[in-house]
Amino acid sequence: MTIAQIIFLVVAGATLGSAFMVVTSRNLIHAALWLVATLFGVAVQYALLNAGFLAVVQVVVYIGAIAILFIFAVMLTRKEIRDQGPQLNSSWWLSATLSVVTFGGLVGMLWGWKDMAHTVPDIPPGFDSISALGDALVSPDAFVLPFEVASILLLAALVGAVYVAFNRK
Amino acid sequence: MNFWTDPLKMAADWLTGLLTGWGMPEGVAVGLAAFLGIFVLIAILMVIDIFLVWLERKVVARFQDRIGPNRLGPFGLIQPFADIVKLLIKEDITPANADKVVYNLAPILSMMSVLILWAIVPLAPQILGIDLNVAALYIIATGAIGTLSIIMAGWSSNNKFALLGAFRQVAVMVSFEIPMVASLLIPTVLAGSMGMNKIIEAQNIWFVVLSPLGALIFMIAAIAELGRSPFDMGEAESELISGYNVEYSGMKFGMFYAGELLHAFTFGGFWGILFFGGYSFFGLEDVSPFLAIPILLTKAVIGYWIIMWVKYTMMRIRIDHMLAFNWKFLTPLSFVLLMVTALVHVLFKDTSPWLYGLSMLGSNLILGWVVIEFLRRFSRAEREKLEGHAKPAMEAAGH
Numbered sequence: 229m230t231i232a233q234i235i236f237l238v239v240a241g242a243t244l245g246s247a248f249m250v251v252t253s254r255n256l257i258h259a260a261l262w263l264v265a266t267l268f269g270v271a272v273q274y275a276l277l278n279a280g281f282l283a284v285v286q287v288v289v290y291i292g293a294i295a296i297l298f299i300f301a302v303m304l305t306r307k308e309i310r311d312q313g314p315q316l317n318s319s320w321w322l323s324a325t326l327s328v329v330t331f332g333g334l335v336g337m338l339w340g341w342k343d344m345a346h347t348v349p350d351i352p353p354g355f356d357s358i359s360a361l362g363d364a365l366v367s368p369d370a371f372v373l374p375f376e377v378a379s380i381l382l383l384a385a386l387v388g389a390v391y392v393a394f395n396r397k
Numbered sequence: 398m399n400f401w402t403d404p405l406k407m408a409a410d411w412l413t414g415l416l417t418g419w420g421m422p423e424g425v426a427v428g429l430a431a432f433l434g435i436f437v438l439i440a441i442l443m444v445i446d447i448f449l450v451w452l453e454r455k456v457v458a459r460f461q462d463r464i465g466p467n468r469l470g471p472f473g474l475i476q477p478f479a480d481i482v483k484l485l486i487k488e489d490i491t492p493a494n495a496d497k498v499v500y501n502l503a504p505i506l507s508m509m510s511v512l513i514l515w516a517i518v519p520l521a522p523q524i525l526g527i528d529l530n531v532a533a534l535y536i537i538a539t540g541a542i543g544t545l546s547i548i549m550a551g552w553s554s555n556n557k558f559a560l561l562g563a564f565r566q567v568a569v570m571v572s573f574e575i576p577m578v579a580s581l582l583i584p585t586v587l588a589g590s591m592g593m594n595k596i597i598e599a600q601n602i603w604f605v606v607l608s609p610l611g612a613l614i615f616m617i618a619a620i621a622e623l624g625r626s627p628f629d630m631g632e633a634e635s636e637l638i639s640g641y642n643v644e645y646s647g648m649k650f651g652m653f654y655a656g657e658l659l660h661a662f663t664f665g666g667f668w669g670i671l672f673f674g675g676y677s678f679f680g681l682e683d684v685s686p687f688l689a690i691p692i693l694l695t696k697a698v699i700g701y702w703i704i705m706w707v708k709y710t711m712m713r714i715r716i717d718h719m720l721a722f723n724w725k726f727l728t729p730l731s732f733v734l735l736m737v738t739a740l741v742h743v744l745f746k747d748t749s750p751w752l753y754g755l756s757m758l759g760s761n762l763i764l765g766w767v768v769i770e771f772l773r774r775f776s777r778a779e780r781e782k783l784e785g786h787a788k789p790a791m792e793a794a795g796h
Binding site: 231257258261264280281284285287288291292293295296299300303356357358 | 545
């Protein structure tokens with residue numbers, strides 16, 4: 229086993245463990261903080277796959293914005309931070325079956341995939357992955373259409389937020 | 398390859414050679430050498446941090462017409478060590494209903510968010526932790542961890558004042574992140590890269606000349622990110638006692654305090670790197686890294702001094718004014734500046750460097766003039782709205 233594989237397994241274990249704590253923690257702030265740990269684990273996985281840009285963006289967007297927003301929302305909307313009542317409701321078996329089936333399906337699909345045993349190819353020295361990504365996002369024969377559609381969607385959301393919050397005098 | 402031109406690589410080679418000579422596998426030896434390098438860097442930073450306490454106290458004393466620490470050692474230089482001993486032997490208090498784990502984790506995260514910034518600081522062309530190609534974004538990402546540590550400290554202390562302080566501070570940090578990102582993109586556009594080394598290499602003319610407005614916006618956003626006066630709503634000692642760190646005592650408070658000082662010093666350094674040429678100074682950096690490091694540290698201290706200068710001469714701004722200033726003024730301005738910079742860059746990049754520099758500087762000056770003129774008209778209209786009724790009466794009294 230190489231060092232990269234050991235790091236992958238440790239990080240994956242920590243990510244899954246904190247994800248489990250997110251759904252089982254009774255204290256909502258603790259759940260949000262475990263979520264931060266989970267998202268950070270995903271960022272480390274991106275970094276292990278040589279996707280430095282995605283790793284940094286994962287931290288900026290998910291930890292810097294979304295997790296902070298979660299924590300604010302929990303603190304400002306709840307009188308009691310601690311979750312009351314039973315943790316499981318009557319349909320717990322349904323979600324358990326669904327998650328086991330999804331997991332099994334994903335594992336089965338990946339098992340039959342011929343590139344399963346591939347390792348990360350080494351990036352040749354001097355290859356600038358971030359300009360390649362930037363070119364791909366705005367080049368017409370790559371991802372310019374999804375990129376622009378996402379921009380328009382975000383712009384519409386922004387206009388909507390301003391409209392909702394606008395105080396008409 | 399000798400000690401004078403590349404000391405870091407030579408030391409690493411010597412160390413790995415020594416360790417492999419003792420029969421250690423090469424991978425482990427390289428890992429150990431890298432770990433020792435990080436350890437030495439952090440140790441040096443912490444020693445610098447001790448003297449930053451002295452520097453900060455000395456400078457604030459001069460601003461307030463005092464002498465500052467002057468009893469222990471020459472110029473009071475031993476005073477910070479006495480301060481540290483005091484912090485270490487203080488009783489370590491945890492509030493009764495505090496969330497223990499989160500409470501103890503927050504100061505560590507706060508210090509960590511500052512220390513990991515130094516992974517991308519190029520002390521000299523060859524001496525840097527890692528030359529990330531997303532370094533500019535990395536600065537923002539570490540800021541996110543700092544924000545998280547503040548909200549953790551405020552919430553886990555189980556204290557109203559701490560929580561209020563954390564809320565205010567986080568609101569300021571999250572909002573000022575946006576002009577910060579936009580102003581970080583300006584050196585990126587000018588240099589064509591987010592890597593710190595490439596940004597420094599591209600500065601044949603310092604970027605502060607090409608984009609003075611960008612440098613100014615970055616500085617304002619950095620001061621807000623640091624939570625220093627005039628943006629120190631989170632501390633606001635007259636109303637919140639001390640804000641998010643009010644329940645911390647001893648070395649845990651010391652971590653927040655030392656982290657804040659080192660953070661200010663680091664952002665002074667980034668200001669120097671992004672807009673004032675970093676370690677470069679008339680080609681001296683090519684002679685030896687031993688000249689490049691003092692150049693960078695001098696620029697960092699000058700940046701830090703400007704942050705202190707602002708802190709000790711400005712009044713605290715009310716929070717609604719602060720947020721309105723950010724969202725209604727600084728954010729739009731930084732986006733317009735980014736668009737103008739990108740446009741001028743595309744139009745003039747193939748012309749002569751003189752024309753490029755002049756048009757860049759000219760566009761900045763024109764934009765700055767338009768902004769000041771707009772602000773003048775706006776504030777005059779606001780003033781007339783308020784004083785509109787009083788004015789005729791005064792004129793009547795005068796005649």
